[in-house]
Amino acid sequence: MALPIGMIVLAILSILSGLWGILWGMIMAGVGGVGWLGGLLSMESTIRAWGGSAFGGGLLGMITGVVQIIVGFGLFGRQKWAWLLAAISAAFSLINPVMGLLNGNFWAIFGLIIPGLIFYYITRPDVRNSFR
Numbered sequence: 001m002a003l004p005i006g007m008i009v010l011a012i013l014s015i016l017s018g019l020w021g022i023l024w025g026m027i028m029a030g031v032g033g034v035g036w037l038g039g040l041l042s043m044e045s046t047i048r049a050w051g052g053s054a055f056g057g058g059l060l061g062m063i064t065g066v067v068q069i070i071v072g073f074g075l076f077g078r079q080k081w082a083w084l085l086a087a088i089s090a091a092f093s094l095i096n097p098v099m100g101l102l103n104g105n106f107w108a109i110f111g112l113i114i115p116g117l118i119f120y121y122i123t124r125p126d127v128r129n130s131f132r
Contacts, residue, residue, distance in 0.1 A: 004127050007075055010086065010118065014072035021065025029058025083131040090119035
């Protein structure tokens with residue numbers, strides 16, 4: 001059984017997103033590190049706190065990017081663990097819009113569209129069976 005075209009698209013998008021995440025994480029970590037150092041030298045705690053936060057966020061972005069690239073290649077290889085990680089990721093992407101809706105933000109419904117479609121597609125029996 002061939003890999004469904006939708007999963008090929010998701011795998012490519014996962015790899016591209018991972019590359020972008022690594023690049024953006026490197027930028028944020030670099031800017032954050034400079035900001036933290038500048039705050040340390042000037043004894044300004046606000047700048048130091050922002051720099052440390054940006055540095056940490058950049059590191060997290062780079063780690064997430066690497067995981068996305070691994071998942072993308074795993075999807076190409078029809079690995080069951082990659083399907084599981086993609087399904088979990090899509091499910092987690094639904095949490096924030098749902099919380100927004102529960103808090104009365106009607107516009108959060110638009111945040112449900114893409115992750116919802118991805119989760120629906122990934123969990124369809126024919127797609128799921130292609131990873132067994």
